[in-house]
Amino acid sequence: MKRLGLVILAVLAAAPAIAEDLVLINGRVIDGSGKPRIAASVRVRDGKIADIGPFKPAPGEPILDVKGMIVAPGFIDLRSLSPSAIGKDPAAVQLVAQGVTTAVLGSDGTGVYSVEDFMLPFDEKPPSLNIAMLVGHGTVRRQIMGADYKRPATPDEIERMTQLVSDAMKQGAFGLASDLQQEPASFSAPGELMTLSKMASRFGGILMMRLRDERGGLTASVREAVALAREAKVPVQIQTETKGAVAQIDKSRAQRVDISADSYSFSELTRDKGVALERAVQRMSGAPATRLGLRDRGILKKGAPADIVVFNPLALASGVQQVFVNGTMVVKDGLATDARPGQALR
Numbered sequence: 001m002k003r004l005g006l007v008i009l010a011v012l013a014a015a016p017a018i019a020e021d022l023v024l025i026n027g028r029v030i031d032g033s034g035k036p037r038i039a040a041s042v043r044v045r046d047g048k049i050a051d052i053g054p055f056k057p058a059p060g061e062p063i064l065d066v067k068g069m070i071v072a073p074g075f076i077d078l079r080s081l082s083p084s085a086i087g088k089d090p091a092a093v094q095l096v097a098q099g100v101t102t103a104v105l106g107s108d109g110t111g112v113y114s115v116e117d118f119m120l121p122f123d124e125k126p127p128s129l130n131i132a133m134l135v136g137h138g139t140v141r142r143q144i145m146g147a148d149y150k151r152p153a154t155p156d157e158i159e160r161m162t163q164l165v166s167d168a169m170k171q172g173a174f175g176l177a178s179d180l181q182q183e184p185a186s187f188s189a190p191g192e193l194m195t196l197s198k199m200a201s202r203f204g205g206i207l208m209m210r211l212r213d214e215r216g217g218l219t220a221s222v223r224e225a226v227a228l229a230r231e232a233k234v235p236v237q238i239q240t241e242t243k244g245a246v247a248q249i250d251k252s253r254a255q256r257v258d259i260s261a262d263s264y265s266f267s268e269l270t271r272d273k274g275v276a277l278e279r280a281v282q283r284m285s286g287a288p289a290t291r292l293g294l295r296d297r298g299i300l301k302k303g304a305p306a307d308i309v310v311f312n313p314l315a316l317a318s319g320v321q322q323v324f325v326n327g328t329m330v331v332k333d334g335l336a337t338d339a340r341p342g343q344a345l346r
Helices: 004-014 083-088 115-124 137-145 155-170 190-202 218-231 243-254 266-271 277-284 286-292
Strands: 022-029 038-045 048-053 063-065 070-073 075-077 100-105 130-133 175-179 206-210 236-238 308-311 320-325 328-332
Touching: 022 308, 070 277, 075 286, 083 100, 100 286, 100 320, 115 130, 137 155, 137 175, 137 190, 155 190, 175 190, 190 206, 190 218, 206 218, 218 236, 218 243, 266 277, 277 286
Parallel strands: 022 063, 022 070, 075 100, 100 130, 175 206, 206 236
Antiparallel strands: 022 038, 038 048, 070 308, 308 320, 320 328
């Protein structure tokens, strides 16, 4: 649903100049789909996965022996970076060191609506990892209402906010984000977010949100989120660590409401011994990619961009060993490199 011309331009402009051409051998591949791990080699060529399976490298072909390691899709982080953070730290060392190859900016509702203006500098000077944008409810509310935001918006103001969301989606935003616990979004009426969500849905986007009240008003807040998913026909991703909220959301999912509170990180994986590794990898890669509509990322398959993480399943606390972004190594032997092969996705 994104503009094809912009995607092609971004890929060409940000294509890595020093992508690795090699074969990862002797590893166990978890492809991000939830399927059981398999013994397989992975060939990386020209920034993409050229082959995956039980093949042998060609004579003289460069190899990377990852015996005893898990080879998995690069992780997709939905919640760590604000738009300003990536500008200050394009290396994003803390994220890539945890296997993150794509960061979604603006989940706190601060994402820009001038997406193309924001992304263009990263086409010329890429970050270490891929970035994607969510247009912020708080951003468009401040733009239209100024300092007078501590009230419900008028129909005219909502219409102008909706136009900004439309512009952002046309420029390649992957959805809308709203933090209903923080100003200025906390002053919005439910109808406002419903209207904006319908616009994001029209372009195939998602809604990332924090519930209005995770204490006394939890049930009503979850009910509002469920109504957004049903009536706006938008996939809703809830940011919460409240067990009661997750339980209510799971009940709605059982009724086929497109709403989720499932998110995961490598650091959480190191503490959680009760989750099967295949499921954990899927929660960090394939699941968020599907949520965002990133068809070729979050999964290891032939022809996909070579966003790859290699880690030791028996020593998770020591972190990842290698990370490739678009075929270029950004973490080598556990240490970040100086490579900047990321793409500004839209």
